[in-house]
Amino acid sequence: MKVTERLKAGGKVFSFEFYPPKTERDSVKFFEAARELKKLNPDFVSVTNSSSGALPYRTAALSGVLKAELGFEVVAHLTCVAHTRAEIKEICARLKTMGIRNILALRGDLHNLDGLQPRRDYSYASQLTADLVKTGDFSVGGACYPEKHPEAPTLEEDIARLKEKVAAGAEYLITQLFFDNAFYFRFLEKAAAAGINVPVLPGIMPLTGYKQMQNFTQLMKVAVPEALRRGIERWDGDKDGMFKFSVDYASAQAAELLKGGAPGLHLYTLNRSRAAIAILKNVKGRIAV
Ligand code: FAD
DSSP: OOHHHHHHTOSOEEEEEEOOOSSHHHHHHHHHHHHHHHTTOOSEEEEOOOSSTTHHHHHHHHHHHHHHTTOOOEEEEEEOTTOOHHHHHHHHHHHHHTTOOEEEEEOOOGGGOTTOOOOSSOSSHHHHHHHHHHHTSOEEEEEEOTTOOTTOSOHHHHHHHHHHHHHHTOOEEEEEEOSOHHHHHHHHHHHHHTTOOSOEEEEEOOOOOHHHHHHHHHHHOOOOOHHHHHHHHHHTTOHHHHHHHHHHHHHHHHHHHHHTTOSEEEEEOTTOSHHHHHHHHHHHHHSOO
16 A cells, blocks of 8 residues: 555554665564564555665665565655666666555755765755656655754745645655654644645654764754753663663653644664564553554
8 A cells, every 4th residue: 555545544654664784684683673563563664775885776675575575565765866867767667566656755865975976867855756756656755854954044944845845746754853842843833834734754763872862963953852861861871771761752752743643653763673662552552543
């Protein structure tokens, strides 16, 4: 089922994000986690992608395996900034062969090109979105940023650009992770006022340590509320204490989002199952979904 159809069917939508494992050992762990997460019957899983080297093909291959072997509905991420139109066409043909009908259309990070040069066929995700929609083969989603994309001068300007992406055919949006729900709700209001009416799935991730928190705040420019910062500092170095604190924080955040009208949840799993399982269990214990 295409994700758009699932979103239209109503009820909350739950999804997990994976990335292609890099080593054989990681692959074994990854499939263990994926099998555990399959038991929760998510509406879809998504597989990240990087512009560099063979990764778009690894994303396609892994997406195919997750669909054919484990029975997940899969959204393949596809970045465009380092690809030509011909390459994008080839990757799409590969995805289609794998039975993939859902793509998250992305520009890709300019600072993360591993020596590749932007190819200039695509400068923005909206252009990729338009090309994908034209094929008629895929349901297309896009990324959005409740605290604004780091390169955008203002949230208002970012939302104006987002409107172009939706007009190009993005049928739903998945947010950058955030730790303060006020940003999500403010973003929804501003997006609606700008005429964006597609579902916006909030992306949630439990933090695993102080260093990770610092990396995210620096790289993604997302705010960390004081209570979260204090907890992460308090439990850093204590694996069990950190797990419990982070899962509790993310569970409370998720429950509030769903109660506040979010159409579902997209959990950034980092290819692990334990935290995602605990969060969904907590959420389902708190509210009827
Ligand atoms: P765009 O929508 O193109 O926006 C990028 C910037 O350009 C924004 O500041 C926007 O305001 C601006 N802009 C857009 N259109 C115009 C225009 N016409 N003129 C001027 N400015 C414009 N990265 C990966 O490498 N692999 C992944 O798998 C991946 N998955 C992601 C999943 C999610 C849910 C999210 C939120 C991000 C993901 N990213 C991934 C990161 C993403 O590639 C980066 O954040 C990237 O910098 C922007 O991608 P985008 O698709 O949002 O770009």
